[in-house]
Amino acid sequence: MNRRDLIAALAASAATGVPLAAQAQPSTIKYVVPFPPGGLTDVMARIAGQKLGDALKVSVVVENKPGGNAQIGAETVAKGPADGSQILAVTLTHAANVTLFPHAPYDFVRDLRPVALLAGSPMLVVVPETSPVKTFADLVALSRQKTLNAGSSGNGTPPHLTMALFNDINGSRMTHVPYKGGAPSMTDLIGGQLDVIFSNYPESIAHVKGGRLRALALCSAARHAQVPDVPTTAEAGMPGLLVESWTAAMAPARTPDALVERYARELIKALYSPEIEERAKALGFRPSPMGGEAFAAFLADEIARWGRIIKAANIAAG
Structure with a gap:
């Protein structure tokens, strides 16, 4: 149809x-x-x-x-x-x-x-605080140079779909690593076993505020009042990544x-x-x-x- x-x-x-x-x-x-x-x-x-x-x-x-x-x-x-x-x-x-x-x-x-x-609820692009990726532009560039591991809460979930949309727009080939839920994927991201997660906002925001994760961008047309310093994907150069x-x-x-x-x-x-x-x-x-x-x-x-x-x-x- x-x-x-x-x-x-x-x-x-x-x-x-x-x-x-x-x-x-x-x-x-x-x-x-x-x-x-x-x-x-x-x-x-x-x-x-x-x-x-x-x-x-x-x-x-x-x-x-x-x-x-x-x-x-x-x-x-x-x-x-x-x-x-x-x-x-x-x-x-x-x-x-x-x-x-x-x-x-x-x-x-x-x-x-x-x-x-x-x-x-906008998706939030997050990396470990220890990651060399400091900005969304860094992520775009690095993902074109090498294959990064992107976690999600399972096949076909919003984080997985957002990653797939990113790859489609960017021409990159991130490797999808599915988990049984958002919490275990966040644990491994914080621990450095993953490079990035295009996360459900509520699953990652506490870790961002706690300094364990770095927020690169919101997949949204407008900034969020809880993280006013985090740019939108449009501001960061990828207006098509709105999720x-x-x-x-x-x-x-x-x-x-x-x-x-x-x-x-x-x-x-x-x-x-x-x-x-x-x-x-x-x-x-x-x-x-x-x-x-x-x-x-x-x-x-x-x-x-x-x-x-x-x-x-x-x-x-x-």
């Missing part, structure tokens, strides 16, 4: 559902998080879900269904009741999964409909229009509230709420972009 078809399919899913008159608002909404408890996606879902429940005067219950590279929880919602009683926390991982898992037991594009994009590990909400494809629109409206309103905005920023997120067709277009672009990178780099699911 090409980019134009993806946008059309997702936009249609965002705009087509069962009339509200056919079903009443549920008394309980299950917010399915396809990752373990305590992670950023889980925390963000709990923050947003609480506000959604308060606004709708219903109970919003977060249910963690990890496994299968975030596919188990996604399949549960995709095949679940389309009465507004379930929503799914989705991330960049799901956009990549469309290409990584072409034979998944559900169709991400057609079985789920966009509700709202909530926030994004945010975003989180959003989707629902079963035939969920009533009016319910989806109301959920989107309340989620967006919550993200614009000073309280939630500050809590999100403290977690490393930048609130970037977007509903309906705008989120559908963003999602189609992400699916197409990462599909191209995954195929070019011959990335297989771990």
Whole structure:
């Protein structure tokens, strides 16, 4: 499916559902998080879900269904009741999964409909504090001269995809070293067993502030208030390396229009509230709420972009 078809399919899913008159608002909404408890996606879902429940005067219950590279929880919602009683926390991982898992037991594009994009967390390029690489320009130059080892939290994860995008732009051939999670990869980076990680911001920021890692650049269009001295990749000479590990909400494809629109409206309103905005920023997120067709277009672009990178780099699911 090409980019134009993806946008059309997702936009249609965002705009087509069962009339509200056919079903009443549920008394309980299950917010399915396809990752373990305590992670950023889980925390963000709990923050947003609480506000959604308060606004709708219903109970919003977060249910963690990890496994299968975030596919188990996604399949549960995709095949679940389309009465507004379930929503799914989705991330960049799901956009990549469309290409990584072409034979998944559900169709991400057609079985789920966009509700709202909530926030994004920029990827942070980090090296050991003892590394001779002092700037992003140094990394660009050195990676063209020799093969560097780049760690990640696993095949097809945002750090791996960001590294692959860097290689694609830079014409370099970094060796990917996958780990079972972000923490062990950070340990080996600090210890000098790795040269670089294009990391999830929350996984590396404490080590940067603690002086164990050096931040070279943010894969973002704007600097981050927590690390104001760290340049963006655009400022550092690679404007194409823009990657945010975003989180959003989707629902079963035939969920009533009016319910989806109301959920989107309340989620967006919550993200614009000073309280939630500050809590999100403290977690490393930048609130970037977007509903309906705008989120559908963003999602189609992400699916197409990462599909191209995954195929070019011959990335297989771990």
